[in-house]
Amino acid sequence: MSEYFNNIFYGVKSFLTGMKLTLSHFKNKKELVATLQYPHEKWPVPERNIGFDHAEYNLIRSRLHVDIDDCIACMQCEKACPVDCIKIDSIKPPKDSDFDCGMTSNDTQKKMIVSRFTIDMSECMYCNLCVFPCPEECIYMVGGPNASKHEIDYEFSQYERDGMIFEFADATDEQIKEAGGEKWIEQRDAKINKHEEGIKLEGEVKIAVPPPVTTPVKADESKPVSKTAVKDSGTGELEIKSFNSISDKMCRGIAKKTFTAAKRAGKDQTAMLSDIAQALSDMGKMTDEIQTILDGLPAPVAEHVTEPEIEQKEPESIPVAAESPTIFEMDLKDLNGIEDKMARGIAKKAFIAAKRAGEDKVEAVKNALEDAGKLDTASEALLSSFTAAYSDSENLDPKVESAGDEKPESGEQSQDLPLFDIKDLNSIDEKMARGMAKKIYTAGKRAEKSRSEVIRDIKAGLSDAGKLDSAIEELLNRLETGS
Amino acid sequence: MTSIFDSLQITFSGLNLDLMIVLPAIALMGGTVIFLLMAVNALVAVYFERKVSAFMQDRLGPMEVGILGFKGGKRFWGGIGQTLADAIKLLVKEDILPNDADRVLMILAPFIIFTGAFLTFIGLPFAENLVISDFNIGVFYIVAMSSVGVIGIILAGWSSNNKWSLYGAMRAAAQIISYEIPIGLSLLLVVLVAGSLNFGDIVQWQADNRWFIFHSPFSFLAFFIFFISIVAETNRTPFDIPEAESELVAGWMTEYSGFRWALFFLSEYANMLIVSIVASTVFLGGWLSPLQMFNVLPEAWLFLDGPTLGLFWVFLKAIILIFVMMWFRWTFPRLRVDQLMYLCWKVFIPFGLANLFFISLWELLF
């Protein structure tokens, strides 16, 4: 019996002890709360050293970085990596050439140039093993004592997985060629082409990945990226709301459904519209009214994307030009312009076969249609317009490149240019100025200011902060004229 | 004591309307008030609980979400919109019914639990004259209604077709039914002394004499037993074995999501409020002010004791009790099923019975 009461007594006592303890924590929350409210307050990284001085701080494993100028392509880090996330290609100039590979900051004569130095940080396991063998100390974990060499990536996060692949090599194609790396470039280009061809066959639209860091991206790689970016910004303007002007309820539904499906499939704007038109006509709902609405939709976008010069030259082939200025080859989607359903099917089949075999697609399609007896005047005209574009493209190529430069002139004529993209500001070198400019840009965009107004604002803001130097001013002027 | 129901009926009777119209109208008004009270209670109590737990664990708790840009006053009490956001999330969340579940029962179960909590509010006094409907058998009604919920729990556990849910439901049934006995015994003691089952009479007795908790050592013990038992009745730690997270995942709520789960949640916090209000009414003087006991106030301040602040005193006492329940939760480990039963049948019920006997003697002697 006494044990029974002892138990109760001990129990109550221990409960009270515990409750006293938790209450004291509740009361003294000001001293005891250990939470750091992360997005609002961060440990400044170099000081995240539980009290050590910055200079004495040992190490933080934040992200791998390579000072590519110091790299002698000794492959030590590639060998040390347990998960093979580092890929290095190097080119050794032939003995008789007088190509100078440069010196490292440790005064070592470089014997090769690094044509590729890729680190896939999504594979990296942060073991730090690659850092130690490096004879030139050019690969290191960002942070800690290296904070002075490279700014710290605090969150180190990307929206796209591709953003985790970092390319450090900055050798240009000319340098590589000079060093005798034609074969390497050939191999690389073949690889890229194969990849792009695969994407095309899949019918995917490449999503523009903004270069993740300020590290220089290879010149030839950056080109397609920026071009697709322009295209994308155009696509963004076609919204599901645009179809609200269609009065017939059923038609509107069909149009919207097709639009969503096309959007999911990643099709571009022109393809989407042709899909919609196709779907509507299949249902027998295509009226003149809708036709005009649909025609009206892509107009502003096409203006934005197409090079005016090309438009003048081939007024009938707007879809091609609107597709993308870089690709002159016929696309599968362009065949949607053929009205007869059966003929379209045959044409598409032939197109794909030709594409796989690497033959002349237009010719193949034409032949196929002829065989089937479906070649009418309309489709012939359509095809011939491609032929012209295709054959012209080779001659035109340099001209087209320059067409891009000439665009500002035509831009000046139309007074109200659309607002430029925020990415254009990335070329501002200084970090603070860039941030400031971007902030003003965003504010201006929200207030729906025009291009010139926004640029004026940026200039004023930067000069107030004393950050407006000649390079930025030049860039802004260029942006104002629309290049 | 006049109830809201009565006073509304008197008001409407002046308008000479048909009784068939008046009664539903009054019921609807009362129901809306109760529902709003339950919803607001859940919103506030969840926020309160999260903050209390956070501070006891050296954390900050919700800090981000505010209402209309206002995140909350001081650094430690931010995030006042969090529970509202959670509620909206729960309402728009997908409601999943498992394939092999008993669909009818599974849909029905949360509503039964909700109904149990809802009906209890009808007899609950918030202040003098502030009760939806005044019963002569108020205490009895509340004890009866608060045990309706267990049917819903058993149904929920059974219909989910999940072993964890079944375990939770069986545990809950055993626990809640067992703990009704010590609750009943403790309340019986009060009823014995006050000689009435009506809340108004019980509080009136306390106004005439003294608060029940100070009436005698036995009534103090009765309050202790009553309070521990209501913690068990509302399935809160250290008696949360029906939903024991580390053992049964979520007990009888395992398969529920979205709106139906929100109903469980609403009822759980409503039950907490109900039992706290009952405890404060029956043992802690209800709408009587604690200042009254000491009689320290000057004449001009006496309105503080009066019925004007009755609502305030009831809720203050209830909130303190709710805080203690939360305090328990964030301090103690969880009991095991058999230990829970041991506590009920071998500690609380013998003590409750002895209490009843001794208080009878006490009443005879004094």
Place this chain on the structure above:
Amino acid sequence: MEEQLLDKSVIETGEMVLNMGPQHPSTHGVLRLKIHTDGEVVSKIEPIIGYLHRCFEKHCEKLSYEQIVPFTDRCDYLASMHMDHAYSLAVEKLLDIELPERVEYIRVIISELQRIASHLVAVGTFGLDVGAITPFTWTIRDRERVLDLFEALCGARLLYNYIWPGGVSHDLPPKFLERTIEFLEYFDPQIDELNNLLTTNKIFIERTADVGVLPPEVGINYGVTGPSLRGSGVNFDLRKNEPYSVYPNFDFDVPLGEGIMGTLGDSWDRYYVRVLEMRESAKIIRQAIEQLPDGDVHAALPKKVRPNAGEVYGRYESARGDVGFYIISNGKNIPLRVKMRSPAFCNLSVLSEISEGWMISDIIAILGSLDIVLGEIDR
């Protein structure tokens, strides 16, 4: 009709098989337990493992000796330093190299800090298993401080790759020792707080004392090691019994279970041994900091780890018990075979033996008291 219902031969009763895990709040990772129950009472229990298998041993046959270290980190991810240390000891035995004194002392300091961090998690999650949530956040808060120290030491908070065959990757950062002492000063009262809140709580004692008693002979037969075995009163600690590194230089006790609150070898004993071991570790760290000599930590680091052909078995007392690395070398820089003895695996195997006849709630408590880490069991 009524009689028929009451007749037991008509109502079919049988065992219910309950699948606990791999997704369950308290199976400490991805362990699956197949529990045969009669009501709440457990009659048989089958642990099913392998949900976290990452082919550690096969990986080792493709990697050089240095490259294996980050992979050992990932075995017992709550005590990575111990895994590094155990592996490095085995490789050093194979290489037959003498280490500088400073390296040994640094290793001891780091290992004991790691033991504190690991036990804090074990103790906290054990509280969580029996329903006490607050002790868990408190222990995790203290563990954070140890991790801060480690971050200053080597830049990583969880998977360190710090102790290498032949040395350590970095020397101690300046002020590290002062900060460690500061942490220990802060830490001692925290153990008292934990004891007041959890260890001596009546409900906690009721839940854990006398539950899941592991008799010493059963423990030895199953190969249970570490705090789980010492909870049963068996004085077996490799730091004392087969001293490695510089452990003989320190004065410390091996806490043993005494059955204070119930039977010898119950869950409470296993829990309390861990609490006491944290104090002992603090004692060792203090002594090691006092005796820490100077020197170059990279002095004995081999340029290339390429041991002669042979085989070796190294043992180490980790936070969970006796870790063993069996390495066969064929004279290349890549081991021919690496086999790891996982203490948590042996500790888990005793679960079905000691948990029969207990309730489902107790299974959770017993599992928690064994302190398993699935990363190490599945490798």
